[in-house]
Amino acid sequence: MKTPSDDFIRKRFEDLDSRAYQQGYPVYTDFCDVAELMILHSMRFSCSVETNGGYDFSERQMACFMPSDAFLEGNTFPMKAVRIAPISPRFADTLTHRDFLGALMNLGIKRELMGDLLVEKSTNSCIMFCVDHIAPFIIENLVRVKHTDVSAAIIDFDESGFTPDFRSETLIITSDRLDSFVAAAAHTSRTQGSSLIDGEKVMINNRIEKSHTKAISEGDIVTIRGRGKFRVSEFAGQTQKGRMKVRIDWYD
Numbered sequence: 022m023k024t025p026s027d028d029f030i031r032k033r034f035e036d037l038d039s040r041a042y043q044q045g046y047p048v049y050t051d052f053c054d055v056a057e058l059m060i061l062h063s064m065r066f067s068c069s070v071e072t073n074g075g076y077d078f079s080e081r082q083m084a085c086f087m088p089s090d091a092f093l094e095g096n097t098f099p100m101k102a103v104r105i106a107p108i109s110p111r112f113a114d115t116l117t118h119r120d121f122l123g124a125l126m127n128l129g130i131k132r133e134l135m136g137d138l139l140v141e142k143s144t145n146s147c148i149m150f151c152v153d154h155i156a157p158f159i160i161e162n163l164v165r166v167k168h169t170d171v172s173a174a175i176i177d178f179d180e181s182g183f184t185p186d187f188r189s190e191t192l193i194i195t196s197d198r199l200d201s202f203v204a205a206a207a208h209t210s211r212t213q214g215s216s217l218i219d220g221e222k223v224m225i226n227n228r229i230e231k232s233h234t235k236a237i238s239e240g241d242i243v244t245i246r247g248r249g250k251f252r253v254s255e256f257a258g259q260t261q262k263g264r265m266k267v268r269i270d271w272y273d
């Protein structure tokens with residue numbers, strides 16, 4: 022499937038913003054990927070824009086274009102959280118993110134209708150976020166993942182609050198500046214890392230960051246378009262040459 026161009030994505034966001042502004046009520050997107058969210062956060066709109074993926078620092082998120090005179094109470098994004106789990110855990114295959122996603126897409130569900138899929142290895146289960154109108158279809162029709170019989174059920178968002186799996190890496194950097202982090206995490210030169218920032222391909226905590234000198238702190242979530250997303254977990258001292266050691270956790 023051909024990937025939409027950046028100009029096409031911008032035009033789509035502009036159209037949704039215009040519709041919400043003119044009609045005076047919120048308008049929602051389907052789930053946007055990281056590239057689309059980066060474009061979204063680089064634009065200016067007539068409406069205010071909120072994003073939500075079902076849990077903190079989710080990768081795929083829906084956007085809401087909100088006119089100034091509209092009001093939303095609570096979490097009213099049109100999404101559901103669905104837990105998918107083996108019916109007989111003892112006899113189940115070990116199921117991966119690819120297995121769950123493949124089974125869902127084999128039902129004919131488009132990727133933009135699904136948010137993140139969080140696989141919980143300890144229970145061999147998955148929590149997925151989806152647009153609300155396809156949740157009943159998933160519950161009725163998703164009966165097998167790989168060779169394992171499964172059941173699916175809608176759960177409260179409070180029940181979905183676990184963190185995804187991480188892959189840890191230790192970076193050696195010269196400073197806590199964003200350009201130093203990007204170059205080290207992307208395993209590229211400082212110049213190429215700076216180009217990623219200038220090209221609006223870097224986000225901190227789901228917001229485009231254009232300042233090369235922006236200081237990064239423990240707990241920050243940094244997304245590099247095309248490379249992935251990581252959490253800054255710990256500043257772990259210095260090397261013998263006085264460089265900084267930082268532990269980051271990549272989202273798998």
